Amino acid sequence: MAAHQDRMAGSVEVCKRLFLGVALIVGAAAVLLLSDLRQRQATKDAGGGAEKQYRVAIFQIASRQILDDSVQGTIDGLAEEGLVQGRNLSVTRFNAEGDMVTANAIVQNILQGNFDLVATVSTPSLQTMANANRAGKLRHVFSVVTAPYGSGVGITGDKPGEHPEHLLGMGTFQPVRQVVQLARELYPDLKVAGTIINPGEACSQACLAMAQDECGKLGIDLLVAQVENSSGIYEAASSLAARGIEAFFIGGDNTVETSVESVFKAAVAARIPILAYAPDHVDAGALVGMGANYYEVGKAGGKLAGGVLTGRVKSSEYAIRDLMPRKLALNQQALAGLKAPWRIAPELLAQADILIDEQGHKTVRGGAAPVSTPALPAGKTWQLHMVSYSQSMMVEQWMRGFADACEKLGLRAGEDYQLTYRNAQGDMATANMMIDAAIDSQADILMTLTTPTLQAAVRKKPPMPVLFGLTANPLLAGAGKSDSEHLPGFTGISTMSDYEGMVVVIRECLPNARKIGTLYNPSEDNSVFNMEQMKEALAKAGLSMVTRATNEATEVPAAALALAGEDIDAICQVAGNLHDSSFPAIAQVARQLRKPLFAFVSGQALTGGAAIAVARDYEQGGRDHAALALRVMRGENPTAIPFAAISRTLIIVNTTHAAELGLALPPSLLQRADQVVDGKN
Amino acid sequence: MMLLIGSLTIGLILSLLALGVYISFKVFSFADITTEGSLTLGAAVAAVLIVRGVNPLAATMAGGLAGMAAGCITGLLHTRCGVHALLSGILVMTALYSVNLRVMGRSNIPLMSVKTLPQQAGELGDALFGAGGPVPLWGWTVEREALAGLAGALLVAVLVALLLYLFFKTNLGSAMRATGDNAQMMRAQGIHTGNMLVLGLAISNGLVALAGALLAQFQGFADVQMGIGMLVWGLASVIIGQALVGPSRFGLAIVGAVMGAVLFRLLVAIALRWGLNPNDLKLMTALFVLAALVLPTMLRSLRQRKAVRHA
Numbered sequence: 001m002a003a004h005q006d007r008m009a010g011s012v013e014v015c016k017r018l019f020l021g022v023a024l025i026v027g028a029a030a031v032l033l034l035s036d037l038r039q040r041q042a043t044k045d046a047g048g049g050a051e052k053q054y055r056v057a058i059f060q061i062a063s064r065q066i067l068d069d070s071v072q073g074t075i076d077g078l079a080e081e082g083l084v085q086g087r088n089l090s091v092t093r094f095n096a097e098g099d100m101v102t103a104n105a106i107v108q109n110i111l112q113g114n115f116d117l118v119a120t121v122s123t124p125s126l127q128t129m130a131n132a133n134r135a136g137k138l139r140h141v142f143s144v145v146t147a148p149y150g151s152g153v154g155i156t157g158d159k160p161g162e163h164p165e166h167l168l169g170m171g172t173f174q175p176v177r178q179v180v181q182l183a184r185e186l187y188p189d190l191k192v193a194g195t196i197i198n199p200g201e202a203c204s205q206a207c208l209a210m211a212q213d214e215c216g217k218l219g220i221d222l223l224v225a226q227v228e229n230s231s232g233i234y235e236a237a238s239s240l241a242a243r244g245i246e247a248f249f250i251g252g253d254n255t256v257e258t259s260v261e262s263v264f265k266a267a268v269a270a271r272i273p274i275l276a277y278a279p280d281h282v283d284a285g286a287l288v289g290m291g292a293n294y295y296e297v298g299k300a301g302g303k304l305a306g307g308v309l310t311g312r313v314k315s316s317e318y319a320i321r322d323l324m325p326r327k328l329a330l331n332q333q334a335l336a337g338l339k340a341p342w343r344i345a346p347e348l349l350a351q352a353d354i355l356i357d358e359q360g361h362k363t364v365r366g367g368a369a370p371v372s373t374p375a376l377p378a379g380k381t382w383q384l385h386m387v388s389y390s391q392s393m394m395v396e397q398w399m400r401g402f403a404d405a406c407e408k409l410g411l412r413a414g415e416d417y418q419l420t421y422r423n424a425q426g427d428m429a430t431a432n433m434m435i436d437a438a439i440d441s442q443a444d445i446l447m448t449l450t451t452p453t454l455q456a457a458v459r460k461k462p463p464m465p466v467l468f469g470l471t472a473n474p475l476l477a478g479a480g481k482s483d484s485e486h487l488p489g490f491t492g493i494s495t496m497s498d499y500e501g502m503v504v505v506i507r508e509c510l511p512n513a514r515k516i517g518t519l520y521n522p523s524e525d526n527s528v529f530n531m532e533q534m535k536e537a538l539a540k541a542g543l544s545m546v547t548r549a550t551n552e553a554t555e556v557p558a559a560a561l562a563l564a565g566e567d568i569d570a571i572c573q574v575a576g577n578l579h580d581s582s583f584p585a586i587a588q589v590a591r592q593l594r595k596p597l598f599a600f601v602s603g604q605a606l607t608g609g610a611a612i613a614v615a616r617d618y619e620q621g622g623r624d625h626a627a628l629a630l631r632v633m634r635g636e637n638p639t640a641i642p643f644a645a646i647s648r649t650l651i652i653v654n655t656t657h658a659a660e661l662g663l664a665l666p667p668s669l670l671q672r673a674d675q676v677v678d679g680k681n
Numbered sequence: 682m683m684l685l686i687g688s689l690t691i692g693l694i695l696s697l698l699a700l701g702v703y704i705s706f707k708v709f710s711f712a713d714i715t716t717e718g719s720l721t722l723g724a725a726v727a728a729v730l731i732v733r734g735v736n737p738l739a740a741t742m743a744g745g746l747a748g749m750a751a752g753c754i755t756g757l758l759h760t761r762c763g764v765h766a767l768l769s770g771i772l773v774m775t776a777l778y779s780v781n782l783r784v785m786g787r788s789n790i791p792l793m794s795v796k797t798l799p800q801q802a803g804e805l806g807d808a809l810f811g812a813g814g815p816v817p818l819w820g821w822t823v824e825r826e827a828l829a830g831l832a833g834a835l836l837v838a839v840l841v842a843l844l845l846y847l848f849f850k851t852n853l854g855s856a857m858r859a860t861g862d863n864a865q866m867m868r869a870q871g872i873h874t875g876n877m878l879v880l881g882l883a884i885s886n887g888l889v890a891l892a893g894a895l896l897a898q899f900q901g902f903a904d905v906q907m908g909i910g911m912l913v914w915g916l917a918s919v920i921i922g923q924a925l926v927g928p929s930r931f932g933l934a935i936v937g938a939v940m941g942a943v944l945f946r947l948l949v950a951i952a953l954r955w956g957l958n959p960n961d962l963k964l965m966t967a968l969f970v971l972a973a974l975v976l977p978t979m980l981r982s983l984r985q986r987k988a989v990r991h992a
Binding site: 441477 | 687782896905927936943949
């Protein structure tokens with residue numbers, strides 16, 4: 001009996017002792033759950049309204065002022081037909097950002113997205129969409145298309161019935177003839193003009209034909225230069241200027257119009273004006289910009305789309321016609337410094353919708369010129385959760401670029417988005433929990449910085465899109481098989497080195513080089529990967545690579561000596577944790593044996609002893625990350641967005657280091673380098 | 682809710698780490714730094730074996746055995762070679778960094794595309810309760826696999842704690858504990874205290890490696906750096922646990938260590954959930970640990986004062 005009582009007392013004692021711990025655990029769990037209460041109610045309240053909800057996809061090919069304006073117009077046009085976002089309409093915006101591969105992925109996405117209608121803006125988006133939608137599964141309204149009849153989508157003429165049943169829209173031909181006539185008006189002695197086109201674009205061919213016709217009538221010689229992509233534009237423009245043209249006609253060409261600045265550079269050098277078939281180019285320095293008011297064009301498209309959805313517009317009775325609400329922009333500042341006496345008559349000035357005066361002040365007259373907004377679904381504050389494994393200079397640069405880009409893209413902190421940043425401070429277990437915390441806080445987008453957080457996210461497969469950044473190699477981290485074939489919901493920006501860019505720089509500095517050396521760490525995945533990629537890039541350029549493996553910092557000097565002892569022309573150190581931290585040891589050997597040293601990390605050229613660094617710009621990485629987030633916020637499916645590397649590479653040259661290493665720097669490189677420093681700073 | 686489940690799971694997994702640290706630090710008063718290496722070792726061995734197609738359970742066990750071997754070496758260095766306790770741990774930990782790299786062949790092994798214990802637990806759950814989507818739980822929806830992972834972690838923690846308790850009740854176990862308390866007396870009793878220490882460190886590091894193997898599977902990858910800082914968290918859990926249950930019997934102390942580990946992770950989770958300034962996270966966790974240490978003592982002294990007044 002006594003023994004029994006003893007045991008009873010013992011159990012009570014045990015329970016007492018455990019009480020505090022259990023209470024604290026339950027308390028902490030309750031605190032966590034209370035923080036999530038909102039989430040619980042949110043799931044409960046989720047229910048549908050009664051009104052018919054229309055789902056419309058808007059697909060634009062790139063981010064340009066006129067396209068953004070017309071998308072805004074489309075949304076406003078839909079509203080005029082009684083379809084209002086947030087009430088009975090949900091709009092998902094797609095933007096290929098100029099990439100045709102992406103465009104093709106997007107149209108597949110739209111076709112499977114259960115939409116009631118797709119509205120396309122620009123010719124390429126009309127073509128890709130119409131091509132994928134040949135069966136007519138989805139109703140399609142297009143606008144901002146120069147020549148709908150010639151775009152090969154089955155539109156044969158401008159009478160009712162001369163278009164596929166599901167495909168309606170309107171043409172907007174650039175006012176090419178008027179611009180040519182205007183040029184003659186501003187400078188009556190105009191004899192020779194030039195234009196640049198990408199022959200691959202149907203729209204620019206049409207514009208060219210019209211410009212040639214009009215120039216012929218007025219007795220103006222029109223010289224043509226062809227480019228395939230934006231990198232050739234400056235050269236093409238310079239060559240035209242050298243052939244003695246007196247003005248540039250620009251327009252109807254997506255390739256040239258996205259890089260008007262390059263034409264402008266050549267035009268300024270030759271002291272001749274640019275006349276464009278689109279008003280927004282006056283901002284980039286064009287003298288005249290005449291084009292459609294694309295906001296109005298978009299609005300007409302939106303009204304048509306609304307009519308189709310509500311049944312007001314019958315496809316069989318609808319005729320595809322041209323629509324041209326004119327908008328004239330003049331830039332008086334561009335008159336200054338011109339060779340020939342160009343003159344803008346006062347009565348013309350009075351007609352201008354947009355005017356930039358001699359001092360560069362811009363006035364916008366009449367007609368509501370819409371403010372360009374990122375056009376996100378109204379009223380939603382996107383919860384962006386950014387998680388990082390540890391704090392570092394790279395993370396800080398990245399976040400600076402991110403904040404900068406959000407501002408430039410017109411995203412307002414606190415209104416359009418709210419950024420929550422978490423940092424595991426180097427603890428793996430915490431890195432995992434941060435992903436859970438983001439899920440519980442109902443983040444709309446999870447943005448991981450650094451590889452461990454991406455891996456944790458890959459493991460958890462959270463319900464929201466995951467956009468990774470600051471990750472050397474997302475494929476090794478398990479996020480996908482290739483850049484385009486990856487886990488659903490995942491995409492991002494990698495920091496993969498610019499191997500090809502490095503090879504170009506090496507060849508520029510050392511045209512006779514044959515063998516390049518590097519150290520690598522066989523126990524670091526990224527180091528091995530970088531070494532192999534660099535080897536491949538060098539092999540493509542006919543160079544070979546000599547390698548030495550090191551596992552530890554203490555082995556680096558000896559390995560570097562062994563490497564430099566080989567018959568190599570230069571050392572190009574691939575990125576990796578071990579060799580980034582032990583870089584000074586490599587630099588010292590390179591200095592002693594006077595081997596040129598190239599690196600992939602900016603700091604290694606700034607202070608680390610390398611002559612030249614070809615480095616990814618982490619701030620740009622942050623900007624790319626923000627642009628990616630915006631694409632997803634506009635409704636794009638991350639699954640369809642391929643992984644990409646940071647879009648900008650910096651070339652950093654250190655003249656002192658170069659002299660120490662015995663490397664003669666070619667002037668061309670010094671000119672195109674982003675940063676030239678001497679060893680003192 | 683996901684965060685609660687996730688942190689409870691990690692807490693329970695890391696309670697094995699706490700138990701391991703408890704044995705070396707509390708039972709033998711041996712500050713064993715091997716822990717940081719053996720945690721990664723367990724993860725590395727398990728990950729490599731799982732990727733090669735070995736059954737996850739067997740791979741996890743193998744990870745634990747590897748940790749035991751590491752513990753043995755530390756113990757032997759100390760007892761047979763006379764290396765200072767701290768230094769022998771440092772030596773083995775340093776060596777393990779290279780060994781871990783060798784074992785993995787690289788610095789990081791992802792376990793995304795292979796079947797791991799949490800996934801098996803999920804499948805078992807499906808088999809028992811029928812497959813389906815997320816489970817509703819008091820208004821929240823919870824992933825089934827997460828729940829299964831939590832149940833699995835709880836099962837493992839309880840099982841290990843129970844086995845440990847039973848083991849230390851045996852003659853051998855009692856002798857080990859007594860060695861920790863008073864080695865001289867045990868030597869007088871004819872017990873080889875060196876062997877006791879080696880065995881103790883083996884068990885300790887075996888548990889730590891087991892925690893590592895489970896953590897790697899739960900988080901989906903093994904990384905050569907994952908052990909760094911873990912000894913401190915283990916110690917913190919043990920000390921919090923002790924503060925919770927007070928100076929008491931062995932069985933209670935074991936439960937205390939488990940509770941300490943779980944509580945510690947919950948506190949970190951709260952700090953995360955409330956979105957504290959990320960740079961302050963470590964400061965907050967330190968303050969939490971401090972609070973957990975000081976509060977129980979204060980409460981107890983308050984209670985005692987009250988008791989005195991009543992008397």
